[in-house]
Amino acid sequence: MAEKVVIDPVTRIEGHLKIEVEIEDGKVKDAWSTASMARGFEILLKGKDPRDAQVVCERICGVCPAAHGMAASQNLDEAFGAEVPANARIIRNLIVGANFIQSHILHFYHLQALDYLDVTAVAKYQGNDPALVTVKDKIVKLVQANDTFPLTPRYDPDEFSVNDPDIVALAVAHYLQALEMRKKAHAMLSIFGGRMPSYVSSVPGGVTVHPTIDMIAAFKSYLKEFVDIENDDRGFIKDVYYTDVLTLATGPLLPLGTLGVGKAHGNFMSFGMFDLEKSGDYKNRFLPSGIIKDGELSEVRDLNPDKLAEDVKYSWYTEDCGGRHPSDGRTEFELDKKSAYSFSKAPRYDGKPVEVGPLARMLVKKDKTLLDLAAKHNIEPTGALARTAARAIECLLVAKAMHEWLDELTQNLKAGVVDICDDKEVPSSGKGMGLVEAPRGSLGHFVEIEGKKTKNYQAVPATIWNASPRDAKGIRGPIEESLIDTPVPDPKNPNNIVRIVRSFDP
Amino acid sequence: MHKVFKGISRREFLKYCASIAAMLGLSEMYVPQIAQALEDAVGKTPVVWINGQSCTGCTISTINSREPTAADIILDTISIRFMETIMASAGDLAIKILDDTIKEEKGKYILVVEGGVPTAEKGRFCNVGEKDGKPISFEDWVKKASKNAHAVVAIGTCSSFGGIPSANPETKVKPVSEVLEGTPVVNISGCPPHPDWFVGALVKLLLFGKDKLVKDLDDHGRPLEFYGSTIHDNCPRRHWFEAGQFLKDWNDPDQAHLCLLLKGCKGPQTFADCPERHWNDGNNWCIGANAPCHGCVQPEFYKGFAPLYEKMPDISIPGIAGFEVSADKIGAILGIATLAGIGVHFVGQVATGRLGKGGPEEGGEQ
Numbered sequence: 126m127a128e129k130v131v132i133d134p135v136t137r138i139e140g141h142l143k144i145e146v147e148i149e150d151g152k153v154k155d156a157w158s159t160a161s162m163a164r165g166f167e168i169l170l171k172g173k174d175p176r177d178a179q180v181v182c183e184r185i186c187g188v189c190p191a192a193h194g195m196a197a198s199q200n201l202d203e204a205f206g207a208e209v210p211a212n213a214r215i216i217r218n219l220i221v222g223a224n225f226i227q228s229h230i231l232h233f234y235h236l237q238a239l240d241y242l243d244v245t246a247v248a249k250y251q252g253n254d255p256a257l258v259t260v261k262d263k264i265v266k267l268v269q270a271n272d273t274f275p276l277t278p279r280y281d282p283d284e285f286s287v288n289d290p291d292i293v294a295l296a297v298a299h300y301l302q303a304l305e306m307r308k309k310a311h312a313m314l315s316i317f318g319g320r321m322p323s324y325v326s327s328v329p330g331g332v333t334v335h336p337t338i339d340m341i342a343a344f345k346s347y348l349k350e351f352v353d354i355e356n357d358d359r360g361f362i363k364d365v366y367y368t369d370v371l372t373l374a375t376g377p378l379l380p381l382g383t384l385g386v387g388k389a390h391g392n393f394m395s396f397g398m399f400d401l402e403k404s405g406d407y408k409n410r411f412l413p414s415g416i417i418k419d420g421e422l423s424e425v426r427d428l429n430p431d432k433l434a435e436d437v438k439y440s441w442y443t444e445d446c447g448g449r450h451p452s453d454g455r456t457e458f459e460l461d462k463k464s465a466y467s468f469s470k471a472p473r474y475d476g477k478p479v480e481v482g483p484l485a486r487m488l489v490k491k492d493k494t495l496l497d498l499a500a501k502h503n504i505e506p507t508g509a510l511a512r513t514a515a516r517a518i519e520c521l522l523v524a525k526a527m528h529e530w531l532d533e534l535t536q537n538l539k540a541g542v543v544d545i546c547d548d549k550e551v552p553s554s555g556k557g558m559g560l561v562e563a564p565r566g567s568l569g570h571f572v573e574i575e576g577k578k579t580k581n582y583q584a585v586p587a588t589i590w591n592a593s594p595r596d597a598k599g600i601r602g603p604i605e606e607s608l609i610d611t612p613v614p615d616p617k618n619p620n621n622i623v624r625i626v627r628s629f630d631p
Numbered sequence: 632m633h634k635v636f637k638g639i640s641r642r643e644f645l646k647y648c649a650s651i652a653a654m655l656g657l658s659e660m661y662v663p664q665i666a667q668a669l670e671d672a673v674g675k676t677p678v679v680w681i682n683g684q685s686c687t688g689c690t691i692s693t694i695n696s697r698e699p700t701a702a703d704i705i706l707d708t709i710s711i712r713f714m715e716t717i718m719a720s721a722g723d724l725a726i727k728i729l730d731d732t733i734k735e736e737k738g739k740y741i742l743v744v745e746g747g748v749p750t751a752e753k754g755r756f757c758n759v760g761e762k763d764g765k766p767i768s769f770e771d772w773v774k775k776a777s778k779n780a781h782a783v784v785a786i787g788t789c790s791s792f793g794g795i796p797s798a799n800p801e802t803k804v805k806p807v808s809e810v811l812e813g814t815p816v817v818n819i820s821g822c823p824p825h826p827d828w829f830v831g832a833l834v835k836l837l838l839f840g841k842d843k844l845v846k847d848l849d850d851h852g853r854p855l856e857f858y859g860s861t862i863h864d865n866c867p868r869r870h871w872f873e874a875g876q877f878l879k880d881w882n883d884p885d886q887a888h889l890c891l892l893l894k895g896c897k898g899p900q901t902f903a904d905c906p907e908r909h910w911n912d913g914n915n916w917c918i919g920a921n922a923p924c925h926g927c928v929q930p931e932f933y934k935g936f937a938p939l940y941e942k943m944p945d946i947s948i949p950g951i952a953g954f955e956v957s958a959d960k961i962g963a964i965l966g967i968a969t970l971a972g973i974g975v976h977f978v979g980q981v982a983t984g985r986l987g988k989g990g991p992e993e994g995g996e997q
Contacts, residue, residue, distance in 0.1 A: 132722035133760050136715045139687045141759060161766065162757040164684050164749075169798035174938030180925055181933060184795050184822060187688025210882075231691075239719045263706060272675060275711040278728060279719035304694060304701045311695055312911040319920030320910035321695075322688040322823050323927075326920040328940070333881050333921040458801065460755055468756075546881040623721050 127154055130616050133161070135623060137236040138631045139188045142592060144604075146622060148613050153622070156601065156608040158592045160469035163441070167456035170582040175201060175551055175574050176329060178582055182570065183323045185584060188231065190323045191224035191314065192563030193570075196584070199405045200559030200570040201329035205552055209404035210544035213331030215534045218399045218411075219344065220318045220327070221561075222527045226351055227310035227321075228564035229483070229520040230366060232630045234303035237513065240624045241373060242296055243288040244276050250294040257294040264297065280618035287377045299365050306351070306361050313347035316340050331546030338538060341531050348531070352524040362521045370517040374510050375502050382502065386611060387509025387625040389603040391420030392477050393485035394590070396428065396569070398562035399526065407560050411526055412519070414560075415489040416474065420507065422496075425489050429475075430560060433569065435585070436471040439464055439594040446470070447597065452558060452571040454583035467594040471602060472585050480507075480603040481566025481590045482629060484515040494518050509607070509628035516630070551577045563587045565630040588631045604629055644669075650698040651838075654831050656856050668838045675707075676837060677740040679732055679776055680714035683757050683769035684796040684804055685746025689787035690716045692823035696830045697912055704830065708837070712740065726760040729772075733779050741836065742780035747789035747796045747804035748773055756802045770810060777811050782841045784817045786829055788932050791818035791852070798934040808852060815845050818852040822927035825908060828857045849902065851930060857908075862898035862924050865906040866890075878921065887921055895940040897926030 126149075133143035141162040147155040166185060170178055182197045183190035195217055202209055247264045250257055267273045287293060311321040317334050318324030326333045334340075352360040374382060381387075397407045397414030407414045407428060415425040435454060437447035441462055446455040451472070459465070473479070487495045488506070495518050499506040504514070552574060559570040566587030573581040593602030601609075604626055611621050648665040652658070657665075682690070694701035705711060711718065712732040718725060732740055746769070749756035754768025761767055777783050785807040788794035797804040808816040817836075819829045832854050836844045847855050863869065871877070872890040879893055880886060890896070901924055905916045917924050926936045933939070 131761065131764075133758075133766075134715055134721065134725060136718050136721045136725055139716075141682075141757065143758075143761075161759070162684060162769075163802070164747075164756070164796040164804075165799040165802060166795075168801060169795070169934075174940065176940045177933070177937055180939050181795055184686045184688060187686035187691045187823065190686075190688065235717060244719075267706065270674070272710050274677075274728075275705070275714060275718040277719060278724055280721075280724065301702045308695050308697075308701070308912070312914050315911035315915040317920070319915050319917045319922050322691050324920075325917045325922035325925070328881065328922075331881070335884050335887050335921070460752055543884055544882055548881045619722075 128616055130613070130619055130622070132619065132622060135626055135631070137239070137627060139186055140588065140631070142626070142631055144608070144622060144626055146608055146613070146619070148616055151612060151614050153608045153611045153613060156605040157466055158469075158594060158602055158604045159467045160592060163458070163468035165456060165458070166584060167454070167582055170579050173579050174577075175204065175572060175579045178570070178572065178579065179327060179329070180325075182584060185586060186563070187322050188228055189224060189563045189565065190321075191221045191318070192561060192568055193584070193586075194324060194327050195221050196559040196561045196568050196570040198327045198329065198559065199561060200557040200572050202405060202557070203559070204555035204557030204572050204574050205329045205549045206555065207330035207547040207549050209331050209547060212336060212534060212537055212542060213545050214400050214404040215530050215537075216317045216332045216334060216336060216545070217327055217404075218530050219527060220314055220324060222399065222523050222530070223310050223314035224321070225523050225564050226362070226520055227307045227314070228630075229516050230303050230307045230310065232516065232564070233366060233370065233513065234300045236630065237627050238296060238300060239276070239279065240620065240627060241285065241287055241378060242293050243282045243286045244293065244297060246288040246290045246293040247297055249290040252291060252294070256298050260294055260298045260301070280620050280623075281615070283614070283618065283620050285378060285381055285620070285624075287373065289377070292372065292377070296369060299369055302361075302365065309347055309350060313344055316344050328546065328548075330549050331544075333546065335543065335545055336534055336538065338535065341535055345528070345531055348524065348527055352521060352528070354525055354528045358521070358525065360524075362517075362524055367517045367521055370514055374504065374514050378510060379502060379504070382504035382508060382510035385505030385508040386621060387512070387607045387628055388505060388507050389480045389607040390478055391417070391507055392474070392479040393417040393488050394428070394474050394479040394481050394567055395486045395489040396560040396562055396567045398486070399523070405559070412486050412523075412562060413490055416479070417485075417488055418477070422488055422491075422506065425491065430558065432475040433585075434473055434476075436473060436596040438471070438597045440467055440470045441465045442470065451569055451583045451585050452556065452573070454571065454581070456583070469589050469593050471593040471596040472590050473596055476598075478593065478596065478600055478602050478606070479590060481587050482512065483519045483564070484512040485566065486562060487515040487519055492518060509625045512628040553577055566590055588629075591629045592631050604631070647699065651834050654698065654827050655835060665838055675710040677712050677732055677736045678709045678714070678743060679712055679729065679740050679780070680743040680745065681729075681759065681769070681772055681776060682715055683744065683746035683748050683773070683790070684802070685787065685789055687716055687745075688823040689745045689829075690714070693786070693826050693829050695911065696826035699830065709741075709833070712736075723760075729760075729776070733776055737779040739781055740779070741833070742776050742783045743786055744773060744783065744790045744807045745786050747793055748807060748810045749796070749802040749804050750810070751801060751803035773807060773810050777814055782817065782836060782844070783807065783811065783814055784819060784829075784832065786819045787824055788820045788822045788927060791820040792930040792932070794822060795933045816852055817844060817848065817854070820851070820853060820858075820928045821903070822932060824928070825857070825903075825905070825910060827908060828854070831857060853902075853928075857904050858902045858928065859904070860902065862901045862903060862905055862918070865904070866898055866918060867906060868918065881921065891918060891921070891923040893942050894923045895925075895938070895942060896923035897929070897936055897943065898924040900931070900943070901926040901929050903928045
């Protein structure tokens with residue numbers, strides 16, 4: 126007899142998500158993912174000055190406004206016919222790179238870690254590391270005061286809840302340190318971005334900031350705390366974040382990885398990120414674009430943006446919104462639709478659901494560190510644990526590359542290259558497409574301008590891909606699929622469900 | 632709260648009190664009073680933080696707090712019973728805590744609301760949790776949770792004034808103050824707000840009580856300490872405005888330091904202390920990055936300020952009456968206007984007219 130379990134709200138994510146599963150014989154038999162909030166950015170941008178989309182769309186996601194800003198910028202660059210100068214391309218990369226670091230650190234420590242840590246184990250810490258003793262005292266005090274919110278309540282710990290006092294004390298200390306480090310990533314970003322969240326320096330055609338050697342030096346000094354490429358890549362990302370991920374993934378959580386818990390369809394997509402030469406060229410990016418189908422990890426195909434389409438059979442939108450390429454997309458609500466169960470549309474690539482995010486990007490890149498780690502420890506390379514590992518590996522890669530981008534910017538300045546913006550008027554008509562990667566996956570913005578106003582604007586964020594409902598053919602979205610067969614020994618404490626959902630960083 | 636502070640040295644504790652005084656713009660005279668209040672506090676004040684039509688940007692900005700840090704706030708200062716982005720629990724377990732806090736901490740907890748409240752279609756455009764298999768709308772939560780709250784704080788422009796989502800007519804997004812007619816609401820607007828604005832208001836509430844906090848609000852329900860004067864009045868580029876020197880082409884390094892009025896700056900209509908406070912550990916701010924102020928703390932944001940990158944059609948400078956004009960530069964006219972008090976309308980017309988004709992020195996509109 127199948128039992129229904131509803132998790133609403135799924136916490137420690139950005140936005141509003143409900144997950145419903147059917148459990149039979151201790152395993153998930155079926156799953157439904159519901160986006161339970163809609164603001165209708167596409168509707169409110171209609172008829173507005175197209176430039177406003179840059180500012181407005183950053184507010185689609187407060188965790189990744191930088192990526193939405195980049196997607197809007199590249200979308201508008203194309204529609205305006207602007208040629209983005211090299212320095213603007215580099216500065217935009219640095220801004221988005223800084224927020225990749227911020228977002229990945231936030232995800233691992235503050236959104237995901239509590240799924241795996243039995244925090245109360247800190248009280249049993251017997252060592253004498255002064256930093257860890259301080260953490261222990263802090264937690265013990267909360268326990269004594271009978272006020273351990275927001276660390277409790279929680280689902281009862283299970284076999285994959287880590288309770289080794291040494292590991293947990295260190296992880297909690299790092300949780301606190303990571304709060305400061307992610308804040309520093311924002312401070313670093315603000316040097317070129319003005320402020321964060323919702324940075325202000327990107328406009329159609331480039332950026333508003335003229336870089337100086339001083340700004341580059343200040344940025345670099347922050348970046349060195351994350352990764353110091355002149356000192357064996359030491360820094361927070363490698364010494365703390367990546368090390369913690371490895372400790373957990375190859376230690377107490379290894380069985381989850383070996384079991385391959387959290388596998389989706391085996392389809393992966395990356396739009397590619399961080400333009401290396403021409404701005405907006407998805408074929409020449411530091412993290413490459415590409416497609417993987419049916420788990421064939423060795424065969425990475427070229428991305429063809431014509432193959433994007435959105436279904437709405439199970440979404441609260443009129444049928445007319447379905448079956449369209451997003452550049453011709455429609456947003457018309459239909460709340461009484463019988464088949465529907467989500468505000469998310471069901472975007473598909475070549476008719477198939479695809480997983481997006483750091484794991485997709487590392488697989489498309491055929492990243493050796495990830496594949497070697499998976500092979501060495503027998504970790505399923507498309508499961509939930511691989512998702513978390515890929516995020517840490519990518520964080521280090523991007524941070525290291527940012528040093529090179531800073532050097533490139535320095536050399537440009539020394540060579541007298543100063544252009545930052547092809548500052549153009551709003552065109553009377555035009556079409557654009559901005560395909561980028563947000564920390565949590567592929568993100569597309571699409572615009573059509575008519576009479577100097579926005580005629581149609583469509584945004585397809587990363588989580589719409591991963592958390593999508595079923596499509597017109599009834600095929601589940603990636604998160605739904607990833608939950609099938611997941612062991613849920615105790616339906617009152619569905620630890621594994623939230624672990625898998627959060628591994629996508631929705 | 633005294634239990635928490637027992638662990639640290641007196642010296643560190645007083646330093647912490649001094650940083651709180653500084654954040655609130657209070658002199659060092661207040662340090663003993665703050666110390667006393669912290670030491671007298673028994674237990675931590677419960678906080679319930681709920682998200683509606685938000686992007687979580689207010690949460691993320693809040694944890695950028697420099698002093699006290701996010702960890703100081705989350706673990707040492709308040710007792711966070713419900714806050715989706717950081718809490719351990721999920722689903723029914725999380726909803727139960729929300730329900731329990733509303734019942735058991737009646738009159739004691741602070742309710743923080745992030746995000747606009749969609750009221751169309753019985754709140755269907757945002758649901759949080761469910762009861763007996765039926766979704767609960769965010770609108771219902773705001774109404775229910777506010778009833779027993781000691782104080783209600785709207786964080787961000789969406790919950791303060793409607794913000795970006797209210798530009799969509801179909802969802803009928805309302806600010807918290809409209810949903811809760813009659814209940815006083817402290818608005819910490821901004822898209823997002825500076826962490827100090829929220830943390831400062833919170834600390835003030837904890838230290839000096841709700842009456843004191845509510846007493847010192849502006850017409851839009853915002854603490855005067857942070858929203859007391861315009862960006863324009865304290866802008867380091869103000870003299871370029873008065874000299875009629877405006878940035879027109881972002882690519883030109885020789886214009887990079889000039890006034891951003893022609894690029895749509897809403898500084899003259901925007902009340903916030905960004906020019907002095909700066910953002911992200913004091914590193915920078917919008918105008919510091921040569922970008923115009925979008926007026927994100929104002930009730931007009933976003934729809935009332937669109938188009939964001941166009942010069943404002945008229946510049947209203949509040950609290951001015953009577954006029955006298957003799958200067959021939961638009962910037963100078965406006966500069967004198969603020970000082971000597973020129974009629975708001977007149978200034979707007981002159982500004983538009985002068986700039987429309989080509990403006991002084993810089994030769995024409997962009």
